[in-house]
Amino acid sequence: MNYPTELIKEAKQRMNNRPVEGFVAGQGSLEPKIMFVGEAPGKNEVENHIPFSGQAGKELMTCLEKLSLTRADVYITSAVRSRPYSTVERVNKRTKKEEVVHPNRTPTKAEVFAHAPILDYEIATIKPELIATLGNIGLQRLLGKDYTVSKNHGQLYVGPILELNKQKTHYEWSKDTYRLLPLFHPAAIFYNRSLTPLIEHDWETLEALIHDTKKGNSE
Ligand code: URA
Numbered sequence: 001m002n003y004p005t006e007l008i009k010e011a012k013q014r015m016n017n018r019p020v021e022g023f024v025a026g027q028g029s030l031e032p033k034i035m036f037v038g039e040a041p042g043k044n045e046v047e048n049h050i051p052f053s054g055q056a057g058k059e060l061m062t063c064l065e066k067l068s069l070t071r072a073d074v075y076i077t078s079a080v081r082s083r084p085y086s087t088v089e090r091v092n093k094r095t096k097k098e099e100v101v102h103p104n105r106t107p108t109k110a111e112v113f114a115h116a117p118i119l120d121y122e123i124a125t126i127k128p129e130l131i132a133t134l135g136n137i138g139l140q141r142l143l144g145k146d147y148t149v150s151k152n153h154g155q156l157y158v159g160p161i162l163e164l165n166k167q168k169t170h171y172e173w174s175k176d177t178y179r180l181l182p183l184f185h186p187a188a189i190f191y192n193r194s195l196t197p198l199i200e201h202d203w204e205t206l207e208a209l210i211h212d213t214k215k216g217n218s219e
Contacts, residue, residue, distance in 0.1 A: 014114035024044030026077030035128035037138035038078035051076045059186035079141040080107040128134035135185030152182045
């Protein structure tokens with residue numbers, strides 16, 4: 001999506017020199033069957049500017065294919081649009097020399113808050129019929145910390161979501177009602193293979209919801 005230049009400038013200012021790099025815009029259909037909200041881009045994404053284009057992205061694309069969907073049918077974004085990194089000093093095992101590396105890390109609450117105007121803008125522009133959050137960061141950005149993936153995955157939520165107030169100083173509940181399905185982050189499977197049946201079941205739920213949306217539109 002093309003964001004207003006002011007919005008990107010504002011998000012950068014709100015980030016206030018926290019350790020993040022690059023900027024990856026949300027991407028896909030502006031009339032999507034579903035809007036996915038992930039966590040933050042990683043190394044691959046800041047290099048090629050395509051959300052979910054790394055290992056987790058491959059997993060996400062496999063799930064989409066099973067529903068006969070492609071990137072072009074959906075909109076993909078995340079709570080934070082820059083790559084949060086940490087700084088680690090270590091000894092390189094091969095060269096035995098000291099080095100400094102910058103691995104990906106989970107975004108902080110402050111970073112999610114800094115980029116909140118962007119996600120609010122995307123949701124206001126697209127007015128998605130269905131939102132699916134991928135992981136806890138996207139879920140808690142929109143529904144608050146009482147919601148967790150382990151507790152709420154695969155259960156459709158219908159109600160207001162959290163958005164910034166007019167002054168952009170805190171979150172408040174939206175006037176509009178949304179349909180939101182919490183899903184595991186696609187990378188979850190790399191750490192815990194036993195989640196496979198749960199994840200498959202959640203995606204079947206998603207498929208049924210997309211089907212319901214279509215039926216609703218044609219009635
Ligand atoms: N995880 C996310 O949440 N977004 C990406 O673009 C990649 C990985």
